[in-house]
Amino acid sequence: TDFWREDLPRSKTKSDKDLVQIISMMKGVTHALLSLSGHDPTHWDAVGEVGRQIDDFPLPRLTGSRSTSDHSRQRDDSTMMILREVLPLAALISDRFKRTKRIADASAGFPPVFSAPVQTMRQALARAAGPAARFMETLLLVDQQFQKRRFQLNAIQFSDIEHGALALLDQEEIRADYLEKYQEIYIDEYQDTSSIQDALVRRISDSNLLMVGDIKQSIYRFRYANPSLFAGYEANSCLVFAGQTPPPLGPQESGYLALLNRCFRTRPTIIDFINDFFQSFLTRESGEIDYDESQKLMADQDKWQAYDSQDQGQWPTGVFLDLATSLKGSPDTEGEEGEEKDPDQAPLDSLLPADLTLTATGQEALMAARIIRDLVERGVGYDQIAILLPTNNHCRVYEESLALCGIPVTSRSGRFFPDSLVFRQVEALLSVLDNPRQDIPLLSFMMGPFASDPWTGEELLTLANLEDGSLEASPGKSAKRRLTFHDKFFSLARTTDQALSPKARDLAARIDRWRFLAQELDSSDLLDLVFSECNYHD
Known part of the structure; x- marks a missing residue:
């Protein structure tokens, strides 16, 4: 512009001269940096050398509302442009100029990372390597001691199983055996797979893995779920469609991707709202994925057009809102004095015991019963009605009601x-x-009616207090490992020098006999035999 080419160079004011100095200096810096583009380790120090040319950044003050001249406004606009677009670059490559409060605020988030030479950074990393290595060594030692203590207590964590399995599968002979064992592997909810679980799956699969998932539904990151794994597989797969012959995979493609985004149970208007809502804010920056065509839901237009074209007079449509009030057991059951009760509710109430007090779930079940009765009266069959409930406990209450x-x-x-x-x-x-x-089951069994001679509390305490050295270790068990209660019981059954040994031996023999019969008898016959031998029916 004329302001940059003519007005500023001719101006004699200090503010304009400072602005000209900055523009000239940064123009030279920019040209020098452009010549250093490309991947070359020597360029880092070269960028630092360019940055050392910036030893001062005399940014003019803003006049703001104090001046109304065009020249002052244009200088303010130029100063603001430098603050926004030029200063961050200068801050990244130089630490030599004074960072006033205004400059520090504008360059926040842009530390002078290029001002340190490579050799200086290597020396700093070398100095930090010792403490970091010692910290990692301490961490590994603590983990080893913690694992040793757990194993002494005969305790194990799920992570121990995972890492143990991975260590086994790292042995080529074991891995080859499992590769032959599975023809096809199907895994659902893969977006909630952790890194070690993914490694386990990869060890036992070889082009025979089908994974299903939706990264938008990942909710288990607190349990080390790594949704980026599934996103990575999705990004590196070849997209295929129904009825299409899969093309050969490219060099960067690890498999095939089929989108399961067609929604058969939801009307198009709802689908459109859902897509518009999530598309308005769900981006890779905000939610790690872009809500694009691969993530959008698709309504089954043909189904709903055919459905709407039919006579739906006998079928209920729309949404009903019913509140579980004025039902049996509700505080509102009696109503106000003189208020008439709902005549539709009376027949259902009359079927329930007079002294029955319903829970909130029971009241909801009665509400559902009333709706079902109305639907049946309109010609809907019982086999065409379904109730979706959150838990089995809800199901049982609804069943009874x-x-x-x-x-x-x-x-x-x-x-x-x-x-x-x-x-x-x-x-x-x-x-x-x-x-x-x-x-716990063994303790309950020993004290219960299925033991020929139930154990008393004193006998159980005596067994629990037996020293490990006084008992014979179980076959295959280390004598150094601390024995659990069931270990002590079966070890006691093998010894002959303890007062409770005969009693333990008799009970262990009974368990072995019934377990042997369990291989030949079905459950009902086995229980009949056990009940008969123990006179449990009496």
Whole structure:
């Protein structure tokens, strides 16, 4: 502009001269830096040499509202441009000029990293290497001692299993055996896979792995999930579509990518809203991914057009909002004096016991029963109605409530057994027959009715207090390892010099016999046999 070419060079004021000095100096710096572009380790020190030319940065003061002349406004605009676009470059390559508060504020986040020579940085790294190595050494020693202590207590962490498995699979013979064992490997929710889990999968797979995931649904980073792994596989895969013959993989492609983004259960208007909402803010900077075409949901337009073209008079459409109030057990059941009760609710209430107090979930179940009854009266079949619930406990409450209302129910919640002494005793029996080396089930079994001579608390305390050296170590177990309760029990059964040895031997023989029969009998026949031998029916 004329201001830069003519007005500034002719000006005699100090502010204009300072501005000319900065512009001239940074023009030379820029030309010098352009000649140093490219990957060359010698360029680092050369950039530092260029930066040492900047020994002063005389930035003019802003006149602001104190002057209304065009010249002053143009000088202020030039000064602001230098603050925003030129000063950060100068701050990165030089530490020689004085950083006033105004310059320090404008150059925040741009430290003079290029001002230190390579040799100086190498010396600093060498000085830091010793303390860093000692810290890592201490950390590894602490981890080794912690692991040793855990193993002495016969304790193990899940991470121990992971790292142990990885160490085994690093042995080529073991890895080859597992590579032959699996023809195909399918893994869901891969966005929540940790780095070590990914390494384990890679050890046992070879072009036979199918992973399914959605990086937008990754919620387990606190458990070391690494969603960038799945994102990396996605970025380095060849995109294929249904009905397409997969093309050969390129040199940088590790597999094939199929997008499962078609949503069959949601109307297009909702899909459009979801896409618009997430596209407005979900970017790689804010959420590690760009909400682009590969992430957007797609509605099944054909399905909904066909659905809307049919006569939907007999089918309920839309969204219903029902509040679980004025139901049995609710504080609002009685209503105000003289208020009429809901006539539609009375038939359902009459089916429930008079002394029954419903929980909040039970009240919701009654609300669902009323809606189901209305749907059935409109011609909807029971087999066309589904209720989605968060937990099995909710399912059981709904099953009981709907059954009381005469509504047939099919659920995947499984059979529900009440918490009682009988069920706990049978559960302990089955746990011991499945694996007797479990302390708590074994304790319950020893004190329960399935032991021919139940153990007393004093006998259990005597067994627990036996010194490890007075017992015979289990086959394959190290004598130095601290024995657990089940180890002590089975070791006691093998000894002959302890007062409780015969009792332990008899009970261990009974367990072995029932476990042998469990291989031949089904569960019901085995329990009938156990109950009969123990007179449990009585």
